[in-house]
Amino acid sequence: xxxxxxxxxxxxxxxxxxxxxxxxxxxxxxxxxxxxxxxxxxxxxxxxxxxxxxxxxxxxxxxxxxxxxxxxxxxxxxxxxxxxxxxxxxxxxxxxxxxxxxxxxxxxxxxxxxxxxxxxxxxxxxxxxxxxxxxxxxxxxxxxxxxxxxxxxxxxxxxxxxxxxxxxxxxxxxxxxxxxxxxxxxxxxxxxxxxxxxxxxxxxxxxxxxxxxxxxxxxxxxxxxxxxxxxxxxxxxxxxxxxxxxxxxxxxxxxxxxxxxxxxxxxxxxxxxxxxxxxxxxxxxxxxxxxxxxxxxxxxxxxxxxxx
Amino acid sequence: xxxxxxxxxxxxxxxxxxxxxxxxxxxxxxxxxxxxxxxxxxxxxxxxxxxxxxxxxxxxxxxxxxxxxxxxxxxxxxxxxxxxxxxxxxxxxxxxxxxxxxxxxxxxxxxxxxxxxxxxxxxxxxxxxxxxxxxxxxxxxxxxxxxxx
Numbered sequence: 510x511x512x513x514x515x516x517x518x519x520x521x522x523x524x525x526x527x528x529x530x531x532x533x534x535x536x537x538x539x540x541x542x543x544x545x546x547x548x549x550x551x552x553x554x555x556x557x558x559x560x561x562x563x564x565x566x567x568x569x570x571x572x573x574x575x576x577x578x579x580x581x582x583x584x585x586x587x588x589x590x591x592x593x594x595x596x597x598x599x600x601x602x603x604x605x606x607x608x609x610x611x612x613x614x615x616x617x618x619x620x621x622x623x624x625x626x627x628x629x630x631x632x633x634x635x636x637x638x639x640x641x642x643x644x645x646x647x648x649x650x651x652x653x654x655x656x657x658x659x660x661x662x663x664x665x666x667x668x669x670x671x672x673x674x675x676x677x678x679x680x681x682x683x684x685x686x687x688x689x690x691x692x693x694x695x696x697x698x699x700x701x702x703x704x705x706x707x708x709x710x711x712x713x714x715x716x717x718x719x720x721x722x723x724x725x726x727x728x729x730x731x732x733x734x735x736x737x738x739x740x741x742x743x744x745x746x747x748x749x750x751x752x753x754x755x756x757x758x759x760x761x762x763x764x765x766x767x768x769x770x771x772x773x774x775x776x777x778x779x780x781x782x783x784x785x786x787x788x789x790x791x792x793x794x795x796x797x798x799x800x801x802x803x804x805x806x807x808x809x810x811x812x813x814x815x816x817x
Numbered sequence: 818x819x820x821x822x823x824x825x826x827x828x829x830x831x832x833x834x835x836x837x838x839x840x841x842x843x844x845x846x847x848x849x850x851x852x853x854x855x856x857x858x859x860x861x862x863x864x865x866x867x868x869x870x871x872x873x874x875x876x877x878x879x880x881x882x883x884x885x886x887x888x889x890x891x892x893x894x895x896x897x898x899x900x901x902x903x904x905x906x907x908x909x910x911x912x913x914x915x916x917x918x919x920x921x922x923x924x925x926x927x928x929x930x931x932x933x934x935x936x937x938x939x940x941x942x943x944x945x946x947x948x949x950x951x952x953x954x955x956x957x958x959x960x961x962x963x964x965x966x
Contacts, residue, residue: 520955596933618929618953637927639954703957 513811517624518632520640521678526685529649535807535816536650536800544806547815548577554607555581556600556623557634558590558614563776564634564644567801568611568809575806575815580606597626604629609813612636630812638672644775645678647804651797652730655771659686663727667693668734668754668781670700672741675775676734677704684708690715691724695750698736721754726765731791733774733782757783761791773797823859829876831898831905832888837861839892840871846887846965852878867894887920887965889913893945913944921949921958922966928954937966 511531517523524532553572557565560583569579582588590599596619603610604627612620613634620633620640635641653659664683666676670692677700680690690713692700699717708715718724721731733756741747756772760783774782774794786792810816835843840860849856855876864870871892880888880897888895889911899907919936930937930953938952947960 522955596929597935614929615927616929616932617925617927618951618955621953622929622933622935636929637954706957 512817513808514814514817515630516812517620517630518642518808518812519621519624520633521642521645521682522640524642524682529646529682529685532646532804532807532811533650533653535811536646536804538816539806539810540800540803544575544810544816546576547810548572548575548813551575551577551609551813551815552607553577553579553581553809554603554610555579555583555634556603556610556612556614557581557583558585558612558619559635560584561613561635563798563801564613564641567798568632568634568805570802571805571809574802575810577608577809581611596622600627600631603627609809632808632812635674638674640678641674642678643801643805643808644675645682646808647797647800648675648679648732648773648775649682650800650804651773651793652771654800655793655796656729656769659683659688661687661689662729663689663691664730664732665691665693665721665724665728666700666732666734667721667756669698669736669750670694670734671698672737673734676700676732679732680704680708680713684711684713688713689727691728692717693719693721693724693754695719695753697746698750721756722764725770726767728767728770731770731772733772733778733794735774735777735779735781752780754781755783756781756786758785758789761786761789766791823857823862823872823874825903826855826857826874826876826900827903829854829874829878829900830880831875831900832873832892833870833896833898834864834866834894834910835871835873835892836867836894837869837871840873842891843871843888843895844873846884846891847873847875847878847880849873849875854878883920885911886914886917890917890921890947890963890965893947913941913947915941917941917949920966922964923951923954923956924958924962924964925951925954925956928956930954 600623611632614636617637617639619636624631771793772791857874859872861869895911898905917939939949942948
């Protein structure tokens with residue numbers, strides 16, 4: 510039996526295959542009908558120490574759709590953090606104002622520290638290049654909806670696989686579902702050895718390649734990521750890889766690809782994916798972004814004990 | 818009679834079977850410069866087990882658990898000998914615990930443990946060769962990455 514009440518959502522590594530499947534089933538329920546008063550009287554604190562429009566808005570939307578209220582900030586310069594307050598003190602204070610905390614932070618492991626500090630559930634909405642588990646749940650939800658299931662898919666990860674936390678977490682999650690994985694990146698942005706070792710230890714079949722054309726015909730899913738300028742300490746290194754992959758309708762027309770290929774992207778996109786793709790059947794990234802709401806509704810309701 | 822390469826001590830602790838190259842790291846852990854009793858350090862001594870070993874003998878000192886844990890990370894083959902009245906009263910090999918708290922610094926500069934006033938914490942994934950995972954940022958570290966706090 511899966512119990513989510515009072516759990517924290519910090520890392521995809523904390524979740525079993527059974528728990529992941531259960532969360533996706535709950536998300537489907539939330540998607541099918543509105544539950545407007547499920548969290549009436551509950552308050553979500555959105556603590557965004559780093560900007561993120563989509564994640565913040567989708568948590569707000571999810572809470573409001575469930576009848577709850579939202580407090581929070583997205584500019585830490587206007588909070589006590591700017592005065593030197595520790596993260597532990599900040600979350601201890603907010604704990605007294607709310608029923609559940611969503612935190613996004615530039616420091617890796619910040620959400621784990623927050624979860625250890627307070628007694629209300631904490632959801633990690635992204636910490637540095639580390640984890641973004643709710644993004645992973647919505648990625649899985651989108652893949653399941655578009656492919657009819659998660660078992661045995663062939664998945665390509667394209668772009669910044671060094672700093673791209675969404676790709677790391679999704680790869681870990683898909684390891685539960687016997688996915689074959691292709692990591693497509695320039696050598697300087699290869700997926701870190703740690704992740705590869707983890708996948709190896711779980712028996713995952715994986716391949717590392719430089720070019721999409723080498724593997725495009727084999728893919729069920731292509732998970733594109735942005736090369737994130739903000740993760741590079743050295744701007745020169747960023748310029749070396751900037752725009753290295755540019756997906757467009759023309760590029761796909763010239764590649765061997767399966768008819769049922771679906772392209773996901775955690776967004777925002779910059780130059781790695783052209784708008785000419787948006788009207789094709791391959792593109793599911795807007796659907797993916799919208800999936801964030803039912804998935805986060807399911808998590809909020811389950812963690813607060815309103816849904817099991 | 819066995820010839821001692823490093824003189825015996827009457828009371829204290831002998832750390833034996835240290836890989837030679839790690840001897841001075843162990844000496845740093847024990848902060849031997851600030852010990853006012855007898856300290857004997859030997860390196861490149863013959864060893865059947867390690868070929869060449871280091872040894873540190875400290876008069877009057879009992880190691881703390883934190884010191885033992887740190888030594889285990891740097892010199893996993895080391896043995897500790899507790900000496901009383903010139904006799905070895907207890908001998909045991911150091912062991913790496915399953916969790917390391919406050920003794921290793923996370924090598925990830927963006928890890929929260931390097932920015933907030935908290936103790937670092939690691940889960941030991943593998944003891945030989947050593948592989949640890951940061952509880953906070955989930956980064957993995959091997960022997961070469963380990964920097965003691």
